[in-house]
Amino acid sequence: MIGLSLAMLPANDLTQARDQFWRLQERFALTACEVQTETATFPAALPPWDGHALAIGQSLRQTVSVLGLHLPYVDLNPVSFHPRIAAASQEILLEAIDAAAEIEADYVVFHVRNGSLPRDRKEGFADWLPILRKLNGRATDKGLRFLLENADDLRWIPDVLELATDAGVDICLDVGHLFERVYETPDWGVLQRVAARLQDIASPWPFLLPSMLPAAQVGGIAGLLTTHGKRVGCVHLHNHDGRSAHRPLAQGKIPWQKLAGHADQLRDIPIILEADYRKCSYECLEHDLSAVTRLLT
Template sequence: MLRLAVSSMFFHEYPVDEIFSSIEEAGLTGVEFWVETPHYWLRGRPLPELEAAVRAHPALAPLTIHAPVLDLNPCSINPRVAAASRQYAVEAVELAGAVGADVVTVHPGRRTARRPPSRYDYEHFETYLARLRQAAGGTGVKVAIENMEPKVNSLLCTPEGMREVLDANPWLWFTLDVAHAMAVSNDEVFRYLDLCGDRLANVHLSMAADRQRHLPVAGSPQACAVVRALEERGYRGPLTLEIEDQSFSHPLSLEEKVTVLRDEHRYVAWCLS
């Protein structure tokens, strides 16, 4: 059975321990902790608090970490923005080592202007990867780079582009974002699996419809097809629900969020039955 986790950002407005308790109550077996989870981020990223939550909820270990990305861009034309973005990613790798997380998901960055990436942007990208490689060396933490939506200024938004980066960086891993791939087509998900599945370390599972992203998976035949494909290919890493809580018709209470996750869990289990 795949390890079903959820992004901590689904519980955007709650304290860290309450997030972990709610995920465990829903029957999930993992959590992807976004460093920018507000209660943690806005209070200065208190490491002892996260360590305590991990110790109190061993059923959710090992967790994964998502490096900070909001307002950040490691390939920014602004050198101070680029430097800060890289440093936050490095600190996310260090955090993973401190709390026993096995995977850190990072975004590749983008060209600042809404134009195709240039040589300058790819040079920044190489600098970024070098910093991450140095940070991860000897820690046992897998750094996994995520595929982005197909936008004109995206650096990594095709299976071929991802394969090229993975081949050039044997130490690097891959986080498949299903909704980002589905922005192209349902088949694009399987092209990523065919070309890059050997380096898969994390999967962000959610659906896409029209212009909406990160929708729940319960009831979706496309989600079932992805889950079954992962199982058939022998993937045993985290399967991380990445659900946008604002996509629902009303603000969800804590109890409703737990119910949503129970429904998601039942559906994924049914897909594998």
């Protein structure tokens, strides 16, 4: 089930992105799409408070088999020590979940971001678990599937799976973040602090040290889908060139073609292309759609 993230299309607003999607849908028989609510970052995002934007979302619902909504994350901290910041952040997330229900989406995607998780795993899990349960409760009440993505502060797949299990949610598998870079861990000792300060410089490391990637913990893409495929509610697909993620599929080093071995399994899971097509030609987008369609159909 192949689709696109509308916010990543070369569009100036949500209406233009929807119209682009419909043209591509007709050509490539796309059956899924995902809208983004992060308005601070994406001109083609869906503002949850905007009635016109919600109407556009509802029009998309009529033309796809699966519709997803990505919850906002920039400037939010639902686990903030400041109670008003935490409360406001949670309210914004709940508002976005309500918007997903209004456009009749099938699922919502969430990033764990901010809080103490990068510094202290036990404390971080304790902070986030009640938040995830609260958000999932609202999503479940609205008939939505809540998906926890391997992104931002939660990169290591065993941690993603453990927190998702404790919270009673499933996962959004982001292929690009599996290979994005080497992430420093406490067992690095004093080098952890040094590595944290050199992340940008160190970003080409992943393809030199593949055993230290998040993907290595689960046997890569194929291993994760084989072992935990039933937990995967959607897949975000983009490439990585060793320095930056969200690259088109033809511009990176990730062995994403291994998805072909799970074509039957993925037939009922939305594969959302999430490369930043705002930064490349329209032909690049069409090339990626052709490549994925050939691989999985």
